[in-house]
Amino acid sequence: MNSMNPLDIYQRMADEAKSREEAKTEKTRILVGTATCGVAAGALKVRDEFVKGIEKKGLDAEVIEVGCMGHCYAEPMAVIAKPGFPPMCYGKLDDGLVNRLVEDYLAGDDPCYEYALAALERNDVFPTFEDFPRGVHEEKLILGQCGYIDAGDINSFLARDGYSALAKALEDEPLAVLNEVKAANLRGRGGAGFPAGDKWEACLSSSENEKYVICNADEGDPGAFMDRSILESDPHLVIEGMVLCAYAIGAQKGYLYIRAEYPRAVRHVQQAIDQARQMGLLGNAILGTKFNFDLEVFQGSGAFVCGEATALVNSMEGKMGLPESRPPRLAQKGYRGKPTILNNVKTFAYVPLIIRNGADWFKSIGTPDSPGTAVFSLVGKVVNTGLVEVPMGTTLRQLIYEVGDGLPNAKEFKAVQIGGPSGGCLPESALDVPIDFDSLHDAGAIMGSGGLVVMDQDDCMVAVARYFLEFTQHESCGKCTFCRLGTKHMLDILTDITDGKGTMESLTLLEELAEDVRDGSLCNLGRTAPNPVLTTLKYFRDEYRAHIEEGRCPALVCRDLILYYIKPPKCSKLCNVCVGSCPTEAIFTREDGLKEIDQEKCVKCDNCLKACPPEYNAIVKLSPPVLPKEKEGAVK
Amino acid sequence: MYSLQLLEGEREQILASVQEVISKSSKNREDLIPVLQKVQAKLGYLPALAMEKISEGLNIPAADVYGLATFYNQFRLNPPGKHQVKVCLGTACYMVGGDITLESFERRMKIKEGETSADRLYSLERVACVGCCTLAPVVVVNEEVEGKVTPTRVDGIMLTFEESDKEKVSEPEMQKGEEH
Numbered sequence A: 001m002n003s004m005n006p007l008d009i010y011q012r013m014a015d016e017a018k019s020r021e022e023a024k025t026e027k028t029r030i031l032v033g034t035a036t037c038g039v040a041a042g043a044l045k046v047r048d049e050f051v052k053g054i055e056k057k058g059l060d061a062e063v064i065e066v067g068c069m070g071h072c073y074a075e076p077m078a079v080i081a082k083p084g085f086p087p088m089c090y091g092k093l094d095d096g097l098v099n100r101l102v103e104d105y106l107a108g109d110d111p112c113y114e115y116a117l118a119a120l121e122r123n124d125v126f127p128t129f130e131d132f133p134r135g136v137h138e139e140k141l142i143l144g145q146c147g148y149i150d151a152g153d154i155n156s157f158l159a160r161d162g163y164s165a166l167a168k169a170l171e172d173e174p175l176a177v178l179n180e181v182k183a184a185n186l187r188g189r190g191g192a193g194f195p196a197g198d199k200w201e202a203c204l205s206s207s208e209n210e211k212y213v214i215c216n217a218d219e220g221d222p223g224a225f226m227d228r229s230i231l232e233s234d235p236h237l238v239i240e241g242m243v244l245c246a247y248a249i250g251a252q253k254g255y256l257y258i259r260a261e262y263p264r265a266v267r268h269v270q271q272a273i274d275q276a277r278q279m280g281l282l283g284n285a286i287l288g289t290k291f292n293f294d295l296e297v298f299q300g301s302g303a304f305v306c307g308e309a310t311a312l313v314n315s316m317e318g319k320m321g322l323p324e325s326r327p328p329r330l331a332q333k334g335y336r337g338k339p340t341i342l343n344n345v346k347t348f349a350y351v352p353l354i355i356r357n358g359a360d361w362f363k364s365i366g367t368p369d370s371p372g373t374a375v376f377s378l379v380g381k382v383v384n385t386g387l388v389e390v391p392m393g394t395t396l397r398q399l400i401y402e403v404g405d406g407l408p409n410a411k412e413f414k415a416v417q418i419g420g421p422s423g424g425c426l427p428e429s430a431l432d433v434p435i436d437f438d439s440l441h442d443a444g445a446i447m448g449s450g451g452l453v454v455m456d457q458d459d460c461m462v463a464v465a466r467y468f469l470e471f472t473q474h475e476s477c478g479k480c481t482f483c484r485l486g487t488k489h490m491l492d493i494l495t496d497i498t499d500g501k502g503t504m505e506s507l508t509l510l511e512e513l514a515e516d517v518r519d520g521s522l523c524n525l526g527r528t529a530p531n532p533v534l535t536t537l538k539y540f541r542d543e544y545r546a547h548i549e550e551g552r553c554p555a556l557v558c559r560d561l562i563l564y565y566i567k568p569p570k571c572s573k574l575c576n577v578c579v580g581s582c583p584t585e586a587i588f589t590r591e592d593g594l595k596e597i598d599q600e601k602c603v604k605c606d607n608c609l610k611a612c613p614p615e616y617n618a619i620v621k622l623s624p625p626v627l628p629k630e631k632e633g634a635v636k
Numbered sequence B: 001m002y003s004l005q006l007l008e009g010e011r012e013q014i015l016a017s018v019q020e021v022i023s024k025s026s027k028n029r030e031d032l033i034p035v036l037q038k039v040q041a042k043l044g045y046l047p048a049l050a051m052e053k054i055s056e057g058l059n060i061p062a063a064d065v066y067g068l069a070t071f072y073n074q075f076r077l078n079p080p081g082k083h084q085v086k087v088c089l090g091t092a093c094y095m096v097g098g099d100i101t102l103e104s105f106e107r108r109m110k111i112k113e114g115e116t117s118a119d120r121l122y123s124l125e126r127v128a129c130v131g132c133c134t135l136a137p138v139v140v141v142n143e144e145v146e147g148k149v150t151p152t153r154v155d156g157i158m159l160t161f162e163e164s165d166k167e168k169v170s171e172p173e174m175q176k177g178e179e180h
Helices: A006-024 A036-040 A043-057 A095-107 A133-137 A154-158 A164-170 A174-183 A196-204 A226-233 A235-249 A263-278 A309-316 A345-357 A359-363 A396-403 A437-442 A461-475 A481-498 A504-520 A524-528 A531-539 A541-550 A577-581 A607-611 B010-023 B029-043 B048-058 B062-071 B091-095 B098-109 B151-179
Strands: A028-033 A061-066 A078-081 A088-090 A116-119 A212-217 A253-259 A294-300 A340-344 A373-380 A386-391 A413-418 A424-427 A451-456 A563-566 A587-589 A595-597 A619-622 B083-088 B122-127 B139-141 B144-146
Touching: A006 A154, A006 A164, A028 A043, A036 A043, A036 A226, A036 A263, A036 B144, A043 A061, A043 A095, A078 A095, A133 A396, A154 A235, A154 A263, A164 A174, A164 A235, A164 A345, A174 A196, A174 A235, A174 A345, A174 A359, A196 A235, A196 A340, A212 A226, A212 A235, A212 A309, A212 A345, A226 A235, A226 A253, A226 A263, A226 A345, A226 A373, A235 A253, A235 A263, A235 A294, A235 A340, A235 A345, A253 A263, A253 A309, A263 A294, A294 A309, A294 B029, A309 A340, A309 B029, A340 A345, A345 A359, A373 A396, A373 B091, A386 A396, A396 A413, A413 A461, A424 A461, A424 A531, A451 B091, A461 A481, A461 A524, A461 A531, A461 A541, A461 B091, A481 A504, A481 A524, A481 A541, A504 A524, A504 A531, A504 A541, A531 A541, A563 A595, A563 A607, A577 A587, A577 A607, A607 A619, A607 B151, B010 B029, B010 B048, B029 B048, B029 B062, B048 B062, B083 B098, B091 B098, B098 B122, B098 B151
Parallel strands: A028 A061, A212 A253, A212 A340, A253 A294, A373 A451, B083 B122
Antiparallel strands: A028 A078, A078 A088, A088 A116, A373 A386, A413 A424, A413 A451, A563 A619, A587 A595, B083 B139, B139 B144
16 A cells, blocks of 8 residues: 555546446436526426436436536526437426426437537537537636536546546645646736736745645625636535645645635535545545645635635634735735635636646647636626636627627627726727736726626616725725725715716716725725726716716616606507506506506606516606606597 | 514523534634624524623624624624515626615515514515526525516515415414314
8 A cells, every 4th residue: 555656546546436437327317507506597496307207207317416517598407418319408498398308308219409509529410519609719627527527426526537637746746736837827817817826936935834725715796606606516626726736835724715605615615525535635645645735614704805815814813804914925924824825716726727738738728928718707788698718818809799699689788897896897999808817907997706797778887887886885894094985985976976966076076086095995995996987987978977967867777867657659558567567556547548657656666667568668768857748639 | 773672582592502602612713703604504693692692602802793793794683584585786686677676675575675574574685696697686585596586576576475474374273273
């Protein structure tokens, strides 16, 4: 036993996992995507329906829960892998469709191509995801296994070369790992793009014996969910990355700081840690070597500022999550005052791939200064929403129009919000900006955590700026005066504008305040809080002017500047849907049978507009809020 | 501050829960957040009494315990209602009317976000993002995520609550009738 090196031990483990996995492929498998978004769309019901159908028919098939494949627009999804057929992916499943698939495909031999999204392997009968524009642009590195492997079974990961990078690294000096990461120019995916290798090196050079590795999974950005998806779908990839980091810098203990709002991610990671420990991939004497490293989950309690490294460490120590001035950097003095490496989920996920395939491979993807890929959660007014991974350097236009398939309902593009509350809103003219850390920064936005929200003509940019300010103002920890009071003052000004009480002078003040908050705050929460305001002022000043000078919200969003109106010629008279839908009984039937809205009672809840049957489409929003004069006699 | 009276027997339950959690803790400062999380998991919220007892048990000033409980969004000082609704106001949800959904719930439940109705039937919260942006606007109803919630659906959800309460009320009455 002593003569065995880590590679031998690993090989035996991987071989066993492979034969187990292969045995599974002999029978039909149904992989149901049950990440949080899938579950929200009804994936658990789909799973149960498959299980029921299989039992009823007495079929030899297994239902396996997997994570998220990224095609959120088609949730709930399932892949059916039946021996003799290419694995096929089906989307938008419901009871009826599941029953049809059980009947025709599982029990019969008809793959129901009319309901299939794509095949997963090249074949002569049906296109694969790679054949669609989205697949052409996408290059999945860290999302590669998400949605295809069973996150609850380590063998599923081992069978696909999981932990092989660790085994390879343990054969060599720790310095080799660091050198490879440095050579790959891996930049931190938390948003700022700081070179991970430099951070690690600073930690390695410390003379302290006690060191920590922490994974930042406190994804608090509204509109971002990639970290959650990775942890739910492929937790071992992140764990392997952390173990490699620990080996490189000589740490014995690590933590995954995961938001408590992500219970599924917490559960999957905990399960993965337990299994890795059982297999000797975590804990004492990893893969038979002298290297010891163990992991624990720490549940964050939902403070946005804890995404900030120093604040995160403070919260782990049982204090309020307040950021501190740096230096000393965490790499020198972090958790418990010891050298600490804190990286984002995605950053750690790249590490095993870099060690396995080499720095040159990594650098061959993306741009020279930002190698690798970028992961985005593509949401908002876009047809194919979901989780996407594209090489750095892809333009925003390609991402929105080709990967995302453009905007739905033939609406006009207005802006794309990138990087969450720290990012900015970019207009149409900026769509050809290539996505990488530096180009986006020059355009006024940042990569941030990778939330990408597409907005169309129905979105008010002033309201959006106000929304983000409200968020940062609420999440400001209050340590710096500018952040605490400056954002409050900015929010008040923006609220006035959306209420129709703004002045052009206040716009100047808003700009000045924005610069002061940016310059006068300690951490990045405050420093980037003005970004949404500054970018909207830069690119969408007309909208601010319309609110202030004309009392009009061009996008018909700001509620004090709009009113709901029933167009008499379009109202059917006989239909009462709007009356029933109104929660405040503001809609009444006039003597001539037409419906009318009592503007005093109306709370502008949008119910009537949604309720009015499309064939009448009689309800409109008007801005500025002035009722049109009805022609005498026309109402009769 | 908005707070509700303790129910009968709740005091004992609070004391027992806090005692149980603290007895298993290492009583370090680093344990404070996990202890608060565990107590909240048991009770559903952090009543003032629980925070006092945690302060005593871990030997941390009560002001620090309260400071932490109010700093982090996860902790709630009001008891959860029998029907809990969390309205997501992440960017994607906000853009398609999440705030209108929240307002509809406020109007129907007759409480503001962050509050629990006096009969403890309903509680309403706003959350920053539950990470299901593609289903926006999203509402978490009793831990279940529901996507694409329109104001009309709000009425539907409320109706489901009311119906389920009617059934629950009538069941024990029937049982009583049988016993007599």
